Amino acid sequence: MTISFLLLAAITITGTAAAMSLKNLVHCVLALTLGLVGLAALYLRLGAQFVGFTQILVYVGAVAILAAFAIMMTRSAEPSELSRSSSIRFSGTLIALMVFAVLAWAICSGTSALQVPGPQPEASVHQIGLALMHLFVLPLEVIGILLTAALIGAGVLAMDETRRAQ
Amino acid sequence: MLGEGILKGLTETARNFLGSYVNKDRLTTVQFPEERLPQIEATRDFPFLVYDGSDWQAGLRCVSCQICEKECPPKCIYIEKSKDKKPDVTGKLQFYPTTFDIDISVCMSCQICVEVCPFDAIKMNVEFEMSSEDRFGGLLLRKEQLAKSNEYYNKIHPTEAAAVDAALAEERAKVEAKARQAAEAKAATPAPVAAPVAGETK
Amino acid sequence: MPEMIDQIFVLLKHWLMAYVPGTLQPIASAVLSVVPVLIAFPLLFAITTVLERKGLGRMQNRYGPNRVGPFGILQPMADGIKSLTKEDIIPRTADQAVHFLAPVMLVIASFLVYAVLPIGKNMVIANLNTGVLFFFAVGSMVELSVFMAGWSSRSKYSLLGAMRAIAQMISYEMPLVLASVVVIMAAGSLSTVTIVNMQASYTRIWPHWYVFTPWGLTGFVLFMIAATAESNRCPFDMPEGESEIIAGYYIEYSGFKFALFFLGEYLGMFATSAMAITLFLGGWAAPFSFLTWIPSYVWFFAKLLTIIMAFIWIRGTLPRLRMDQLMNFAWKFMLPLSLINIVGAGVWHFMPAGFARWLIVSLLVVVSCALLSRGLRRGKSFYVRTYRFAS
Incomplete structure (x- = not known):
C-alpha cells in the first residue's frame, strides 16, 4: 500500500x-x-x-x-431520459453489489489471501511469447481464426450494396 | 509500374529545387521593397484632385459641383461648396471647394467619381503605400493632400493625361474662338449700329 | 578521444550526478535525461518549419521566408511570438475542459514516445524491455486527443477532420506495426536499444542494417508510408486538407494551442522517423565501419534530418489522396504486403545464409508487390463520375 x-x-x-x-x-x-x-x-x-x-x-x-x-x-x-429512471438505477446498483460480493468472496477465499510471498513471477516478453507459441498455441490459433472471420465479415458488411447484390 | 509517376514527380521537384539555386530566371518572385516592377499604366487606386499651373489653391480644376459626392457608391467624398467665386485658370469666375475630403479607408477605387466629373478635375492616383498609424485621421485625405499638379498626372498616366489635355485645350480653344467670335461680332456689329447712330448724330 | 566525444553527454550527466545528494538521485537522473530531449526536439521542430517552408518554396520556384534574420532563419521565432501573442479563443459552445485537454494530451503523448528512442550510444531515457510496444501504445493516445479536439470544438469541420484523421490513423497503424514486426522477429527483442545494438556491427566496412535485406527494405518502405499517414502529412493530409476542411480537427483552436497542435504533429513525425531509423537504419550506428569516429548522436540526427528532407520532398511533389484511394491502399495493398513480408522474414530466418535466401525472399516480395499493385488497379476504369445523392 x-x-x-x-x-x-x-x-x-x-x-x-x-x-x-x-x-x-x-x-x-x-x-x-x-x-x-x-x-x-x-x-x-x-x-x-x-x-x-x-x-x-x-x-x-x-x-x-x-x-x-x-x-x-x-x-x-x-x-436520455432512461438513464434517470430510478428502477434502472436500483437494479444496476443491485447487480453491481452482487458482482462485488462474488469477487470479494473469490479473492478472500482464494490463495492470494494466504499472504504467502511466492517467488516473483518473471514475465518477460520472451517468456510470454514462448508460452503463447507452445502451451497456449491452440487458443491463440482459435482467436486468430475468430478475428480473421470478424475482419472478413466486416469487409462483407462494408461492401458496396450494388456489388453485393450481383 | 507502381510508383513510376511518383518518381517522375520527385525528379521534377528536385529539378525545380536545384534549378532555383542555379538559374535565377526560375524565381519569378519580385522582392518588393528592394525591387519594384514597373507600374502598369492603367494602375489606379485612390482619387486625387488635379490643378493647373503652380499654385494648387488657385489652379484647382474642381468647381465644387458635387456630382462625384452624390455618385460615390460608398459615400467617401465630402465637399463643402464655397459661397463666393474665384477666377479659375482661364480667368472665369467659378465656385471652388472650401473642403474636399476623401476617406480612403472607405473608398473602393471604383473610379465612378472620375467618370462623372465634367471638369476632369478628379483622377485616379497610383500611390499605394499609404499605411498610417492613425486609422481615422491618417486615412482621411484633405484637400491639400489630394491636390496634385497636372504634371504629376501626366507622369503617372501619360496617355490618358495627354488625351485629357488635348480635349481641354480643344474645349478652351473652342471657348476662346467663340469668345473671339463674339468679341469680333461685338466689334463688328457696333459699327453698322454705330453708323446710323453716328449718322443720326450727324 | 573519439570515444570520449561520443560519450560526452553521458559523462556530463555522470559528472553532474556526483553533485546530487543520494536521495534526489533518481529525480535528478530523470530530469537530466529528459530536459535535453525536451530542448532538442522542439528546437528541431523550429528548424524544420523554416527548412520546410524554404524547401517547399524552392520546389515551387519561390524564395520562401527570407525576411526575419539572415536567410529567414529566425522565422520560427517570429512565428512563436506571433502565436503567443494571439488571442486564445474558445468557442462558446465548445466543451471547455475537453477542448483544453486535447492539445495538452497530444503534446504529452508526442513527448512520451521519445523515452524509448536511442539518440546515441548509451543515450536513451528509458531502456524498456518492451520499448517498441511502448512506442506504439503511447502513439495510439494521439488518436484519442485528435478525437477530443475534433469533438469538443462542436464544429462540423473539426468533427469531419477528426473522423477522417481517426479512420486514417487506425487503418495505417496496422501496416505500421506489422512492418516493424519483421525487425522484432529478426532482433528477437522489443527493446529499442537491443535492436540498434544488433545492427551496430560490420562485415568488412558494410553495416548490418535491417534495411539492407529484402524484407527490411520492404518493411522500411511500408513503415515510412504508414508513418506519413500516421503523422497526417502530404499526400495523406486529408484530415487537415487546407482546401476542403481548412485545418480539420484543430480548426477551432487559435493562438498557442494551435501552435501546440503543430508542435505535436511535428514531434509525432520526428518520433516515427526516429523509430524508422532505430528499426531499419541502424539507429545511431555509422553507415561504414571507418566512420565510427563520428559521434553516434551526430549520425542519429543526420539520419533524422535526411528522413525529414524526404518528407518535405514528398510533400512538395504529391497531391492529396482521396478517401477511397487512401483506404484501398491501406487495406488492399499495405496490409497484405506487410503480412507477406513477415512470411518473407520468417523464410529468411530459417534458410541458410547465402544467395538462395536473397533470391527467394526478394522474389516473394517483388512478385507479391506486383500482384497487389495489379489488384489495386483492377476494375479501375475511367468514366464520368455520377453523384448518387446530388442529382
Whole structure:
C-alpha cells in the first residue's frame, strides 16, 4: 500500500466512477479511458510491462475510440431520459453489489489471501511469447481464426450494396 | 509500374529545387521593397484632385459641383461648396471647394467619381503605400493632400493625361474662338449700329 | 578521444550526478535525461518549419521566408511570438475542459514516445524491455486527443477532420506495426536499444542494417508510408486538407494551442522517423565501419534530418489522396504486403545464409508487390463520375 499504488487506484476508481455517473456519454467514454489508463499503470507498477502497454494500445488506442464512434453515430451526446429512471438505477446498483460480493468472496477465499510471498513471477516478453507459441498455441490459433472471420465479415458488411447484390 | 509517376514527380521537384539555386530566371518572385516592377499604366487606386499651373489653391480644376459626392457608391467624398467665386485658370469666375475630403479607408477605387466629373478635375492616383498609424485621421485625405499638379498626372498616366489635355485645350480653344467670335461680332456689329447712330448724330 | 566525444553527454550527466545528494538521485537522473530531449526536439521542430517552408518554396520556384534574420532563419521565432501573442479563443459552445485537454494530451503523448528512442550510444531515457510496444501504445493516445479536439470544438469541420484523421490513423497503424514486426522477429527483442545494438556491427566496412535485406527494405518502405499517414502529412493530409476542411480537427483552436497542435504533429513525425531509423537504419550506428569516429548522436540526427528532407520532398511533389484511394491502399495493398513480408522474414530466418535466401525472399516480395499493385488497379476504369445523392 504505497503512495503510488493509492494514487493509481484513486485515478482508476475516479475514472470508472465518473464513467458511470457523468451525464454526457462522450465524457463517460473519456472518463472510462482514464480508468483504463490507471489500470494499465497498475499493471506496469506490478512489473507486467507487456500487459500494461498492450492494455494502453488496445483499450486507449482502439476500444475507447470505437466506443466514442459508436456513441456519436448511434445517438446524440445528450443524456436520455432512461438513464434517470430510478428502477434502472436500483437494479444496476443491485447487480453491481452482487458482482462485488462474488469477487470479494473469490479473492478472500482464494490463495492470494494466504499472504504467502511466492517467488516473483518473471514475465518477460520472451517468456510470454514462448508460452503463447507452445502451451497456449491452440487458443491463440482459435482467436486468430475468430478475428480473421470478424475482419472478413466486416469487409462483407462494408461492401458496396450494388456489388453485393450481383 | 507502381510508383513510376511518383518518381517522375520527385525528379521534377528536385529539378525545380536545384534549378532555383542555379538559374535565377526560375524565381519569378519580385522582392518588393528592394525591387519594384514597373507600374502598369492603367494602375489606379485612390482619387486625387488635379490643378493647373503652380499654385494648387488657385489652379484647382474642381468647381465644387458635387456630382462625384452624390455618385460615390460608398459615400467617401465630402465637399463643402464655397459661397463666393474665384477666377479659375482661364480667368472665369467659378465656385471652388472650401473642403474636399476623401476617406480612403472607405473608398473602393471604383473610379465612378472620375467618370462623372465634367471638369476632369478628379483622377485616379497610383500611390499605394499609404499605411498610417492613425486609422481615422491618417486615412482621411484633405484637400491639400489630394491636390496634385497636372504634371504629376501626366507622369503617372501619360496617355490618358495627354488625351485629357488635348480635349481641354480643344474645349478652351473652342471657348476662346467663340469668345473671339463674339468679341469680333461685338466689334463688328457696333459699327453698322454705330453708323446710323453716328449718322443720326450727324 | 573519439570515444570520449561520443560519450560526452553521458559523462556530463555522470559528472553532474556526483553533485546530487543520494536521495534526489533518481529525480535528478530523470530530469537530466529528459530536459535535453525536451530542448532538442522542439528546437528541431523550429528548424524544420523554416527548412520546410524554404524547401517547399524552392520546389515551387519561390524564395520562401527570407525576411526575419539572415536567410529567414529566425522565422520560427517570429512565428512563436506571433502565436503567443494571439488571442486564445474558445468557442462558446465548445466543451471547455475537453477542448483544453486535447492539445495538452497530444503534446504529452508526442513527448512520451521519445523515452524509448536511442539518440546515441548509451543515450536513451528509458531502456524498456518492451520499448517498441511502448512506442506504439503511447502513439495510439494521439488518436484519442485528435478525437477530443475534433469533438469538443462542436464544429462540423473539426468533427469531419477528426473522423477522417481517426479512420486514417487506425487503418495505417496496422501496416505500421506489422512492418516493424519483421525487425522484432529478426532482433528477437522489443527493446529499442537491443535492436540498434544488433545492427551496430560490420562485415568488412558494410553495416548490418535491417534495411539492407529484402524484407527490411520492404518493411522500411511500408513503415515510412504508414508513418506519413500516421503523422497526417502530404499526400495523406486529408484530415487537415487546407482546401476542403481548412485545418480539420484543430480548426477551432487559435493562438498557442494551435501552435501546440503543430508542435505535436511535428514531434509525432520526428518520433516515427526516429523509430524508422532505430528499426531499419541502424539507429545511431555509422553507415561504414571507418566512420565510427563520428559521434553516434551526430549520425542519429543526420539520419533524422535526411528522413525529414524526404518528407518535405514528398510533400512538395504529391497531391492529396482521396478517401477511397487512401483506404484501398491501406487495406488492399499495405496490409497484405506487410503480412507477406513477415512470411518473407520468417523464410529468411530459417534458410541458410547465402544467395538462395536473397533470391527467394526478394522474389516473394517483388512478385507479391506486383500482384497487389495489379489488384489495386483492377476494375479501375475511367468514366464520368455520377453523384448518387446530388442529382
